[in-house]
Amino acid sequence: MDFFNRTGKMAIGSRLRMLTDKITNDAALIFRMYGVDIRPKWxxxxFVLSRGEAKTITSIAREIGHSHPSVSNIVKEMGARGLVKEKKDKTDGRRNLVMLSAKGKKMSDIMAEQYPDVEAAVEQISSQTRNDLWRAIE
Structure with missing residues (x-):
């Protein structure tokens, strides 16, 4: 990492991108290890849909801090894998509601069983650092 030593803080964006890529790739490996067929960006x-309530794309976007087009694309990708389904809102026919399909619910159950393992792993890693990364990025 001599490059980062030479560039110093000017390269923070590059270094953070590398960290994000590493975490994303590791997350994909963990999902695969548990037999969960989702992409980390999904x-x-x-997670929002796993709480059981059908939601509009707009409400999902607002809740997770993503743009409407981003959530719309993710829902399309998840739909192509059979993880979500959409239906017309009974109170407003112009709106579509998104929910997990039976396959998505099954996957959600598998993931829920793994949350304690992931939480413990993150806590173990965090305990070995001088700084609280979670608090720092907050």
Whole structure:
């Protein structure tokens, strides 16, 4: 990492991108290890829908801090894998509601069983650092 030693703080964006890529790749490996067929970028949408309530794309986007087009694309990708389904809102026919499909619910159950393992691993890693990364990025 001599490059980062030479460039110093000017390269923080590059270094953070590398960290993000590493965490994303590791997350994909963990999902695969547990037999969960989702892409890491889908996780926020998947998590919100795993709470059981059907939601509009707009409400999902607002809740996770993503743009409407981003959530719309993720929902399309998840739909192509059979993880979500959409239906017309009974109170407003112009709106579509998104929810997990039976396959998505099954996957959500598998993931829920793994949350304690992931939480413990993150806590173990965090305990070995001088700084609280979670608090720092907050």
């Amino acid at each position: 996780f926020p949408v998947f």
